Amino acid sequence: MFYREAGQYKSTYAADMAVFPLRQDRIGIAVILAIAFIGIPLTGNDFFIASVMIPFLVLSLAAIGLNILTGYTGLISLGTAAFMGVGAYSCYKLTTFFPGVNIIVLILVSGLFSAAIGVLFGLPSLRIKGFYLAVATLAAQFFLQWAFVRVPWLFNYNASGAIEVPQRTLFGLPITGASATPETRYFVCLGLVVVLTWFASNLVHGKLGRSWMAVRDMDIAAELMGIKLLNAKLTAFAVSSYFAGVAGAMMIFLWYGGGEANDVFTIRLSFTILFMVIIGGLGSLIGSFFGAAFLSALPTALKFGLPALGVPIGGATAEHVTFMLVGALIIIFLIVEPHGLARLWQIGKQKLRTWPFPY
Amino acid sequence: MNAHSTAVTGTPVTQKGEVLLSVENVSLRFGGVKAITDVSFDIRKGEIRAIIGPNGAGKTSMLNCINGFYHPQEGRITYKGVRRAKVRPHQAAAAGIARTFQNVALFKGMSTLDNIMTGRTLKMRKGFFWQALRHGPAMDEEIEHRKVVEDIIDFLQIQHIRKLPVGKLPYGLQKRVELGRALAMEPELLLLDEPMAGMNLEEKEDMCRFILDVNNQFGTTIALIEHDMGVVMDLSDRVVVLEYGRKIADGTPAEVKADQRVIDAYLGVAH
Numbered sequence: 001m002f003y004r005e006a007g008q009y010k011s012t013y014a015a016d017m018a019v020f021p022l023r024q025d026r027i028g029i030a031v032i033l034a035i036a037f038i039g040i041p042l043t044g045n046d047f048f049i050a051s052v053m054i055p056f057l058v059l060s061l062a063a064i065g066l067n068i069l070t071g072y073t074g075l076i077s078l079g080t081a082a083f084m085g086v087g088a089y090s091c092y093k094l095t096t097f098f099p100g101v102n103i104i105v106l107i108l109v110s111g112l113f114s115a116a117i118g119v120l121f122g123l124p125s126l127r128i129k130g131f132y133l134a135v136a137t138l139a140a141q142f143f144l145q146w147a148f149v150r151v152p153w154l155f156n157y158n159a160s161g162a163i164e165v166p167q168r169t170l171f172g173l174p175i176t177g178a179s180a181t182p183e184t185r186y187f188v189c190l191g192l193v194v195v196l197t198w199f200a201s202n203l204v205h206g207k208l209g210r211s212w213m214a215v216r217d218m219d220i221a222a223e224l225m226g227i228k229l230l231n232a233k234l235t236a237f238a239v240s241s242y243f244a245g246v247a248g249a250m251m252i253f254l255w256y257g258g259g260e261a262n263d264v265f266t267i268r269l270s271f272t273i274l275f276m277v278i279i280g281g282l283g284s285l286i287g288s289f290f291g292a293a294f295l296s297a298l299p300t301a302l303k304f305g306l307p308a309l310g311v312p313i314g315g316a317t318a319e320h321v322t323f324m325l326v327g328a329l330i331i332i333f334l335i336v337e338p339h340g341l342a343r344l345w346q347i348g349k350q351k352l353r354t355w356p357f358p359y
Numbered sequence: 360m361n362a363h364s365t366a367v368t369g370t371p372v373t374q375k376g377e378v379l380l381s382v383e384n385v386s387l388r389f390g391g392v393k394a395i396t397d398v399s400f401d402i403r404k405g406e407i408r409a410i411i412g413p414n415g416a417g418k419t420s421m422l423n424c425i426n427g428f429y430h431p432q433e434g435r436i437t438y439k440g441v442r443r444a445k446v447r448p449h450q451a452a453a454a455g456i457a458r459t460f461q462n463v464a465l466f467k468g469m470s471t472l473d474n475i476m477t478g479r480t481l482k483m484r485k486g487f488f489w490q491a492l493r494h495g496p497a498m499d500e501e502i503e504h505r506k507v508v509e510d511i512i513d514f515l516q517i518q519h520i521r522k523l524p525v526g527k528l529p530y531g532l533q534k535r536v537e538l539g540r541a542l543a544m545e546p547e548l549l550l551l552d553e554p555m556a557g558m559n560l561e562e563k564e565d566m567c568r569f570i571l572d573v574n575n576q577f578g579t580t581i582a583l584i585e586h587d588m589g590v591v592m593d594l595s596d597r598v599v600v601l602e603y604g605r606k607i608a609d610g611t612p613a614e615v616k617a618d619q620r621v622i623d624a625y626l627g628v629a630h
Binding site: 012013014017208213214216217218220223224226229235283 | 448457464493
């Protein structure tokens with residue numbers, strides 16, 4: 001009724017193979033982009049943009065990275081935070097060596113270092129699968145986290161032992177450092193996330209994405225189609241770590257802005273991103289956004305939203321209530337739909353299509 | 360159906376083409392278990408070659424050797440006149456050997472269309488960065504291969520399920536999609552492992568027709584394992600019979616049917 005494809009004829013394969021073949025979906029994505037690029041900067045206050053939207057965007061990108069590895073290729077990784085850290089520290093070193101190069105370029109380049117490290121730690125995936133691979137990627141988590149603290153060259157021998165984000169500008173506007181406004185940082189984050197999500201969507205709809213999913217679903221048959229398992233798995237590790245690395249660089253340079261950055265890339269963050277992917281929906285890009293919104297934006301909104309709405313609870317209590325609510329919601333969602341929020345979204349669209357009839 | 364080969368080619372069935380693949384004195388052991396012992400046979404270009412035998416005779420192991428999943432300890436496998444060293448399955452695929460599995464091995468989370476498109480992987484050449492853009496040459500390539508895939512979908516009459524995830528399809532259709540995925544590779548040698556297992560009569564007849572059509576229209580050489588003797592006798596040009604890992608007979612269906620050792624193997628023998 002509200003969401004019907006009747007009358008939308010496709011006369012070319014290109015139209016049929018589009019990422020959004022339905023007109024309603026194309027309108028929907030345009031509306032979402034308009035809200036993101038125009039609505040939120042106009043209406044949101046600094047707190048909302050800096051503490052809800054920027055974390056949401058950064059973590060979405062990291063979740064997309066892990067989803068490519070775990071959701072599309074079926075390889076579990078517990079080293080996401082470490083790969084994010086590689087991106088952050090590479091970006092710091094790069095901007096130290098090349099202060100003249102635009103920071104956005106450096107953020108994108110730093111993902112390549114993360115990709116290389118990801119491939120290195122992805123090598124065991126040819127031999128081991130499942131939980132054992134998860135344990136093997138833990139090695140990356142622990143080793144890299146150790147390196148971030150113990151190798152002073154990585155943080156330029158700072159006394160604080162942390163990344164000190166320098167001020168960098170784009171068209172004269174500061175986009176990193178203390179004087180960058182939340183709005184400019186938000187626009188940079190949004191631009192990077194939109195472009196990289198578009199790349200990810202293209203990849204998973206093409207030959208490489210099909211190879212990844214083939215390896216996930218039935219690796220023996222995939223090999224028989226001429227897919228080299230080593231190549232497919234390592235490209236998945238590379239692309240996944242690239243996204244994680246860019247997200248990590250964005251996290252330090254555009255979200256935290258330095259400070260206590262040396263202890264964020266912990267196993268706790270790795271698990272949080274894994275939960276985002278599972279709750280959002282394995283093998284779904286939009287699910288990555290849902291998962292990130294659920295586990296990053298919702299707690300913040302609850303924590304600060306409840307007192308702001310006039311619910312008479314203090315800050316500490318609000319935090320406890322948030323933990324309880326989010327925990328309960330995770331359990332409820334996983335019971336209602338084990339395939340994640342993305343599947344709920346699909347079911348909702350199907351209901352809208354057939355309403356008011358059940359089928 | 361037996362008439363097809365003589366009717367179409369006009370030549371006696373035993374003299375089809377040169378040897379495409381030959382298996383010589385192959386033995387395969389798993390520790391102390393002898394799966395295949397000293398088996399030799401050949402597959403000629405353009406024929407339908409059946410491999411039959413009771414359960415546990417080593418038929419699937421034989422296909423796995425040809426595919427490169429197993430590496431026999433002894434013997435030679437020569438493909439297109441070249442003796443193969445240890446091949447990996449993806450090298451066998453690149454050489455033009457496709458395969459379907461006894462228990463359907465489809466990519467369950469993907470649609471029918473994507474499953475068959477995966478069969479085109481080896482034919483697609485555009486690199487990573489074009490794929491990331493999904494415009495220009497990469498999109499042209501996708502469309503070009505989509506056309507081939509649509510032809511296969513038409514051929515197998517599965518238009519109505521092209522966008523459905525294969526995990527939810529009934530068994531008979533899954534087998535058909537799997538055949539489609541193998542055909543998308545445009546193989547020279549197609550290995551079918553029990554393509555009709557678990558099907559009802561109607562589905563079996565459909566599948567027989569597809570196999571004959573593939574053989575006739577595309578000239579694909581087919582090696583098939585099947586337990587339904589009626590199907591084997593009707594479809595195949597030549598039959599090789601295995602029992603306990605050894606070859607006990609090889610020849611035309613009529614010859615094999617009359618062979619005393621084959622009758623003993625299938626019906627049992629009084630001691």
